[in-house]
Amino acid sequence: MALTEDTETTDSGQADDGLVGDASRVTGIDNAVLRMSEAEVAALTQETTDEFGDSKMIINMGPSHPSTHGVLRLMLEMEGETVLRSKPIIGYLHTGMEKTGEQLTYLQGCTNVTRMDYAAPLFTELAFSLAVENLLEVEIPDRATWIRMMMCELNRMTSHLLFMATNGMDLGAVSMMIYGWREREEVLRFFEKVTGLRMNHNYIRPGGVAADLPDGWQEDVLGLCDLIEPRLEEYDILMTGQPIWRERLQGVGVINEAECLALGATGPLLRSAGSSWDLRRDMPYLAYDDVDFDVIIGTYGDSFDRYAIRLNEIRESIRIVRQCVANMPKGDYRVQNKKVTPPPRARIDESMEALIHHFKIFTEGFKVPEGETYAAVESPRGEVGVYLVSDGSSTPARMHVRAPSFVNLQTLPHLMHGGLLADAVAIISSVDPIMGEVDR
Amino acid sequence: MGLFAPEGEGKSLASHGFEGLEHNFVTGRLEDLVGWSRARSLWPATFGLACCAIEMMASGAAHYDMARYGMEVFRASPRQADLMIVAGRVSQKMAPVLRTIYDQMMEPKWVISMGVCASSGGMFNNYAIVQGVDQVVPVDVYAPGCPPGPETLLHAIFTLHDSIQNGDLLRRREANNGGAMIEVAQRDGQSAPVTIGRS
Amino acid sequence: MSDVATPDEELVEEETVEPEPELHGAPVTVVAGQNVLHATVETYPELLANLQAEAFGQVVDLCGVDYLLGGRSDVPASIETKRFEVVVNLLSHAKRERIRVRAQVAEGESIASIFDLYPGTEAMEREAFDMYGIDFHGHPDLCRILMPENWQGHPLRKDFEVGRIPVQFKAAPRQG
Numbered sequence: 108m109a110l111t112e113d114t115e116t117t118d119s120g121q122a123d124d125g126l127v128g129d130a131s132r133v134t135g136i137d138n139a140v141l142r143m144s145e146a147e148v149a150a151l152t153q154e155t156t157d158e159f160g161d162s163k164m165i166i167n168m169g170p171s172h173p174s175t176h177g178v179l180r181l182m183l184e185m186e187g188e189t190v191l192r193s194k195p196i197i198g199y200l201h202t203g204m205e206k207t208g209e210q211l212t213y214l215q216g217c218t219n220v221t222r223m224d225y226a227a228p229l230f231t232e233l234a235f236s237l238a239v240e241n242l243l244e245v246e247i248p249d250r251a252t253w254i255r256m257m258m259c260e261l262n263r264m265t266s267h268l269l270f271m272a273t274n275g276m277d278l279g280a281v282s283m284m285i286y287g288w289r290e291r292e293e294v295l296r297f298f299e300k301v302t303g304l305r306m307n308h309n310y311i312r313p314g315g316v317a318a319d320l321p322d323g324w325q326e327d328v329l330g331l332c333d334l335i336e337p338r339l340e341e342y343d344i345l346m347t348g349q350p351i352w353r354e355r356l357q358g359v360g361v362i363n364e365a366e367c368l369a370l371g372a373t374g375p376l377l378r379s380a381g382s383s384w385d386l387r388r389d390m391p392y393l394a395y396d397d398v399d400f401d402v403i404i405g406t407y408g409d410s411f412d413r414y415a416i417r418l419n420e421i422r423e424s425i426r427i428v429r430q431c432v433a434n435m436p437k438g439d440y441r442v443q444n445k446k447v448t449p450p451p452r453a454r455i456d457e458s459m460e461a462l463i464h465h466f467k468i469f470t471e472g473f474k475v476p477e478g479e480t481y482a483a484v485e486s487p488r489g490e491v492g493v494y495l496v497s498d499g500s501s502t503p504a505r506m507h508v509r510a511p512s513f514v515n516l517q518t519l520p521h522l523m524h525g526g527l528l529a530d531a532v533a534i535i536s537s538v539d540p541i542m543g544e545v546d547r
Numbered sequence: 548m549g550l551f552a553p554e555g556e557g558k559s560l561a562s563h564g565f566e567g568l569e570h571n572f573v574t575g576r577l578e579d580l581v582g583w584s585r586a587r588s589l590w591p592a593t594f595g596l597a598c599c600a601i602e603m604m605a606s607g608a609a610h611y612d613m614a615r616y617g618m619e620v621f622r623a624s625p626r627q628a629d630l631m632i633v634a635g636r637v638s639q640k641m642a643p644v645l646r647t648i649y650d651q652m653m654e655p656k657w658v659i660s661m662g663v664c665a666s667s668g669g670m671f672n673n674y675a676i677v678q679g680v681d682q683v684v685p686v687d688v689y690a691p692g693c694p695p696g697p698e699t700l701l702h703a704i705f706t707l708h709d710s711i712q713n714g715d716l717l718r719r720r721e722a723n724n725g726g727a728m729i730e731v732a733q734r735d736g737q738s739a740p741v742t743i744g745r746s
Numbered sequence: 747m748s749d750v751a752t753p754d755e756e757l758v759e760e761e762t763v764e765p766e767p768e769l770h771g772a773p774v775t776v777v778a779g780q781n782v783l784h785a786t787v788e789t790y791p792e793l794l795a796n797l798q799a800e801a802f803g804q805v806v807d808l809c810g811v812d813y814l815l816g817g818r819s820d821v822p823a824s825i826e827t828k829r830f831e832v833v834v835n836l837l838s839h840a841k842r843e844r845i846r847v848r849a850q851v852a853e854g855e856s857i858a859s860i861f862d863l864y865p866g867t868e869a870m871e872r873e874a875f876d877m878y879g880i881d882f883h884g885h886p887d888l889c890r891i892l893m894p895e896n897w898q899g900h901p902l903r904k905d906f907e908v909g910r911i912p913v914q915f916k917a918a919p920r921q922g
Contacts, residue, residue: 130865133865134862134865135862135865136886140868140886140887142886142887144889144895145895197891197892198890198891198892198893198894201892201893203901203908203909205877205902206901206902206908207908210908241778241779242778244778368803368804368839369864369865369866370865370866371804371805371806371864371866371867371870372866373804373806382839384839389839389842390842390844477817477818477819477820478777478778478820479777479778479782479818479820479833480777480778480780481780481807481835481844481846483806490806492806492807492835494807494809494833494835496811496817496818497817498815498816498817498818499817500817504811504813504815504817505809505811505812507807507809507811507833509806509807509809509835513869513870513873514866514869514870516869517865517866517868517869546892547892
């Protein structure tokens with residue numbers, strides 16, 4: 108196992124008994140969450156208060172709002188500019204993807220789950236594929252594993268660049284929006300070369316990946332790494348050391364480790380509070396135990412830590428991608444099991460069997476043995492997991508996606524409590540929710 | 548005569564310093580002028596819902612740059628916007644909000660339905676998604692794709708510009724008694740095609 | 747113990763002789779290499795309190811499943827299967843281990859909310875209620891989360907239609 112010096116080993120700092128901080132702020136019913144229904148809020152506004160009565164006001168932010176990262180609606184109880192209690196109201200992007208998932212075959216399933224977290228689609232595809240492969244009990248070839256790992260790390264880079272772009276724009280550093288997208292375009296061009304699409308790739312499928320890497324991919328990928336690495340220094344100059352940036356983010360939206368664990372938060376949110384939990388290092392999947400990388404941890408649990416963690420995770424992803432280029436094994440890019448993977452196009456013209464397999468796989472779909480499983484990976488937002496129940500047919504009986512943003516959003520009221528309204532924008536941005544996976 | 552005579556006494560063009568400048572009036576029709584100015588400074592309202600919003604932001608970013616067409620200011624307030632690009636899937640909960648925002652926009656206003664989910668419900672033919680945003684608002688241009696790349700979105704925008712400018716849009720709207728309902732072709736993937744699998 | 751099996755004992759093979767495997771006080775099955783504990787509505791709250799004491803500090807996911815159309819055969823015999831299941835996936839950072847709890851809930855029956863143990867389940871339980879109609883007693887604010895507040899029905903139930911409409915061709919005048 109390739110652990111670096113920085114990685115903490117075993118239990119120190121990870122035992123749930125010795126939690127850092129106290130979770131009492133989030134437990135219990137009387138906390139920062141505004142648990143009122145629409146009818147109750149409407150009734151409240153009808154009440155007349157006397158001149159020296161309550162100066163509290165319940166206002167609505169979203170769902171159509173430039174800074175709520177999609178269709179998030181927040182009900183804020185405010186006193187002046189200070190946010191007291193709040194409640195995120197979601198469901199404005201509910202697509203019924205879990206119901207649709209029960210109608211689609213396992214090969215089509217990735218087209219569905221990929222559209223949940225649309226900033227980092229390959230991770231949800233990967234979690235789904237791993238869950239299906241758990242039930243199928245097939246062994247994925249090494250090359251497929253390494254291709255998946257490399258593409259996922261590239262996707263982590265694009266997702267974090269998107270975070271930095273939107274974070275910058277929300278806080279006023281509008282040029283960061285332009286820079287972030289400039290870098291993203293380069294990586295998206297590579298994705299289009301490999302997968303055929305810029306977004307929502309449907310590339311990682313049960314059994315491996317959809318297509319092999321094209322010729323010349325090493326030069327492309329190393330070119331991307333060489334391009335992006337110095338630009339991260341530009342971002343450091345533009346933002347990290349800048350006094351206004353620090354004023355706006357340091358001390359804003361503070362959460363401690365115990366609260367994060369109690370609320371089920373994972374990803375950079377949890378790591379900013381000091382926990383070193385990263386599924387790639389602690390419960391390795393794919394080939395993450397064969398590559399060297401550091402897990403970035405924050406100290407204060409504030410928005411600045413989350414920004415810094417994501418910036419440095421881009422650097423770590425570049426490091427992993429370089430190792431993937433150097434160590435990419437040769438071999439098949441998908442498992443050679445005729446019942447699972449479609450045959451190559453040319454063979455369909457020659458073999459009747461191949462034609463029949465192709466037909467069966469694409470119309471009826473391959474059957475997965477009965478059982479249930481949960482597979483999780485570390486996406487840029489946290490742990491994305493797929494709970495899959497199969498009844499032995501070619502469509503899932505239940506496909507539930509554990510979306511990290513859905514759970515992380517529960518921290519919002521606690522992060523925003525006592526802060527200003529302008530801090531609310533910074534906090535939402537630092538939690539980096541993607542509403543597609545929140546609402547599914 | 549007068550000011551426009553190249554030569555002449557006293558109050559000629561030359562004596563006013565306008566030597567060589569013979570025509571300093573541009574004549575045209577008011578409709579053309581109005582159409583041109585409307586088309587060239589459309590301000591979109593932020594209505595990015597899902598994945599298409601990411602591609603819409605990419606169109607506004609440096610590489611594809613909608614600012615060249617006067618459109619990079621995404622107005623948060625619908626009162627200041629002319630164009631609503633419905634980018635993403637519209638759920639049942641969001642449909643009333645969409646209609647409210649549309650109603651709050653001032654005339655003249657246009658709607659581009661970006662992506663297949665907004666145009667027809669896309670791959671989500673189920674209880675949760677409105678099967679086409681034209682069930683809620685009148686649509687002028689439908690841009691296909693899942694998501695449509697910036698090239699397709701720009702093609703849709705240019706189509707809209709052209710039809711605003713030459714008055715075609717208003718004619719189509721009258722004919723359909725609603726939106727102009729122009730469909731554009733998807734323009735992405737202009738680079739070499741990708742072969743899935745290997746032969 | 748006699749070392750010669752009598753004819754009677756040979757016939758009664760595995761039913762009474764082998765006890766059900768147990769873990770943390772509940773019947774366990776191992777599915778695809780993962781431990782799954784089975785619970786009923788009565789044993790569920792205590793089981794989760796035990797698990798929290800055993801350093802399973804995070805509930806990663808809580809969801810509902812509808813088995814109206816069948817399709818499961820791995821529930822131990824001592825647990826009576828009901829229509830719905832509440833599935834809780836837990837994670838222990840210290841032990842780097844996952845465990846799953848499946849509780850059987852009948853239609854109309856109410857199961858305890860684990861909000862007091864794990865506040866992070868608030869939104870997850872609301873989603874299970876919204877999608878399946880499973881009631882969690884003790885939840886601070888059990889209302890719909892994904893569907894509009896006045897929606898009728900619970901979408902992920904197997905008897906709720908997908909709502910597919912036939913594809914309509916709108917005959918838009920084409921251009922370019």
